[in-house]
Amino acid sequence: MKKITRDQIELLIELQEQEVAVAKIQSEIDGLPVKIEQILSGLKEFEEKILIKKESLSELKKLYRSYDAEIQTNQERVKKREEQLRLVTTNKEYQAILKEIxxxxxxxxxIEDETIECLDKIDSAENDVEEKEAEYLTEAAAMNQQKSVFEADADSGRRSLDKLLAQRDKILTKIEPELIKQYELVNSFARGIAIVQVKDCICMGCNMNIPPQMYNELHRENELKTCPHCHRMLYVIQ
Ligand SMILES: [Zn+2]
Structure with a gap:
């Protein structure tokens, strides 16, 4: 077993703390674009809903115009028939035109009844669009504010990250290269936790018991030991 000083163990623990903090901040920073994207897509969805409402409103208005045009055409047709009435010579013709009128x-x-119904629908659709547009403005303001908060978080996260990485690099210079190599090897399969405390014979990395003899040796000697179950580096608080 390799000899290891208490000082080196403490540096490894410190290194790990920095790396855990780095990973936490990094994952927070990485998650921010997704959160911002969710905000933007939420707003876009809202815009599309309003657009659909506006389209159906414009369909209703088109329908209203067609009813109106039809009524006018009919008025002209009635007028024309009424002029014809003055010119007819037979009662039969007269009756036929009256029937037509x-x-x-x-x-x-x-059509007029349908026009009234259509106007009601236009009215309520207009109110609905107006309401939704006001709601959208409120929501957009809140979401934009939230987006700014996320962007500021990302900036401050990046600053903290730089600081932590600098601290980590400083610690790295103080640890023996061979130990760093071993730490990194364990780290690669131990999900970011390479060095763990042993408490009452239990490895805090995998919660399994280590042999009592090993536990005693950890207290007595300055030897680097690894957990027989999870292979993490072990230390005890003296
Ligand atoms: Zn373990």
């Missing part, structure tokens, strides 16, 4: 008027009256 009556039918045109009936159609117009039906």
């Amino acid at each position: 009556d039918e045109i008027k009936k159609t117009s009256s039906r």
Whole structure:
């Protein structure tokens, strides 16, 4: 077993603390673009909903215009028939035109009812669009503010990260290269926790018991030992 000084163990623990902090900040920074993207896509979804409402409003207005045009055409047709009435010579012809006028008027009256219904729908659709647009403005303001907070978080995260990395590099210069190599090897399979405390014979990395003899040796000697189960480097608090 390699001899190791208490000082080197403490530096390894410190190195690990820095690296855990670095990983935490890094994952927070990495998660921010996703959060910002969610905000933007939420707003886009909202915009699309409003757009659909506006499209159906414009369809309703188109329908209203077509009803209006139809009513006007019918009015002209009635006027024309009324002029014809003055020129007819037979009662039969007269009755036929009257019947025609009556039918045109009936159609117009039906269209007028539909026009009123359509106007009601336009009214409520307009209110709905207005309401949703106001809601959108409030939401967009809140979301943009949240986005700025996330962006500021990312900036301060990057600053903390630089500081931590500098501290980590400083610690690295104080640790024996061979020990760093071993630490990194263990780290690569131990999910970021390479050195762990042993408490009451239990490895805090895997929660398994280590042999009592090893536990005693950890207290007595300055030897680097690894957990027989998870292979992490071990230390005890003296
Ligand atoms: Zn273990």
